[in-house]
Amino acid sequence: MSVASLQITEPQSFFSRYLRWLDVLDPTALLSSEAEVENSRALLEKLGSANKYLTQDKKVNDAQKLCEASLHPDTGNAITTLFRPPAFMLCGTPLAIAALLPHTRTIPAFLSQFLFHTYNAGFTFYNRNVTCKPNKIQPFQPMLLFGYATYFSVLGALPQYLMNKFPSAAMQTFMGRILPVPLVTILSAMNVVAVRLQETEDGIEIKDKSGHVIGVSSQAGSKAVKETALSRAMLMGITAMIPVALHPLLSRSRFILRNSKALGPIKCVATALTFGAMIPVSFSLFPRQGTILRSELEVELQGNTTESVLFYHRGL
Template sequence: MDPNLLYWKAHGESFISRLRIWVDLLDPSSLLCSDAEIQKARVLIGEGDNLSIKDKHAPILSLSSVHADSGEVLPLVFRPPAFLPISAPMVIGSFLPHARVTPALFWQFLLQTYNAGFNYANRNSSAEQGKKMSLKQLLMTGGSVAYVTCAGALPQIIISRLGVRSVPLQTFFRSLLPIPLSAALAAFNVFTVRNEESENGIQVFDSNGNPVGVSKAAGAKAVRDTALSRAALFGTSAAAPSLLVWLLQRTRLFQRNSRLVGPIRLLSALYALGLMIPVTFSLFPQLGMIKRESLEEHLQAAAADGHLFYHRGL
């Protein structure tokens, strides 16, 4: 089992422990480290509790920069510490009340393309080592980006094409509809980009960290859990600004100064996104566990302790 996964197994059993780790992992300063420093950290992480004081940062650097299946350094823009700095402007741009459809499509395209790249780079690739992206997967990813881009801009398309002028209807399309839409599209993005994990299976391990085979059931569970976490991230990021603005608009200050609504909405979206990233990344363990009864028959005998482990991806 990869040293990163062994670290998650030893230190990431509870939600609180995972949250503490993710708060450290998302520090953007780790993006400044060189590939040589990252590879050194990967070697050091195998020493576990024998790390010296000066090497205590090694686990964080390895976990945030190295793929747990291939052992390769992740592309800089798709490392977890880069997720907030890169996605935040795109999320804010996609939530803006655009006057035309084109800007809405532009920001949605940037956001959904980046999400697809992040999902693919951080997938479980244990059954794909040495293989290039298949034509089917490439077409599905491209089609997914095109679909979610149009679907994400749907509220603006409806307002512009139908000439919606009613304030209640505009409020619905701009503030309420984006909440379930953002959550559903984020989950859909994960399902389509990582569908090969469900079709081909992913590697599973016994309690000693030894690989025992490839499981489609574990692959489906890994994709499903990740999709739920991503839906929670973007759904909450869309809901928090709308809820906050609705509450503030009931106060006299905001009734007299309606121009404050726009900046407050954008700042609250940024704050919600930054807060929810470590929370949603911590919802499910990186080293997932699947029970014996949920496994394929040929793998059930290997689950001597009643379960097997797998890398969930991110």
């Protein structure tokens, strides 16, 4: 099943895409059996292009949502349950809380960062554009992903190490409150770029409005990776900013002055709510079926079609 068949009814406006993702991210989709997923796929394949006229039919709409939540748009194969879009909230929320909230020692900070970046790398890998045909074989892809996660985890835990080594007030303020937000924002974007770097080098398939493959474009690959990296950076940047912004406000409140131990749980809840609320916003920021102008393609590809706008699968 191609991206065209899965997303033929993808809304064009941000708000419409946001509402659609609210439905697709329903965690109960993870409980669907393989048979239910296959039945939904069979229904959409049977309808073919006619399904865009039947989106008001509840059965067809439910089948589309289940397929979008469970199947990879490029291959039609089922995505590993742990890395399906609805699982991102369930698995990512506790990892984001552990990675963003303060620690007292470097090792726990590193471990929380490692789990967070490992899961994000896995999610990016399983939801990437798989039409990329690598020019170089990479037999050690899992080890490469492990290396990326380790590298980003070291950088993420570095502020905690410096805070412990240099316990001055200025260092505590800078490393504990100022640096974490831009750091996690940049690292989250770098995570996406590192995992999907091959798409920018070897290119991804681009299609016309009829679904015919025009060629493989590295320009489209770069655009897809850039958009996904920006959406992930926004997700983590805003999530990281909320507990930092709340700290000075809450710490002066009467309730916290009387119950200082409540500050930590409140920040955890705020982080979880922000992360959960921002996931559909992040996924909706750019269309999953991306577009690129023919004039932006490589010169050798521009002659393959007369259409002014081409399509590609952006990935998540």
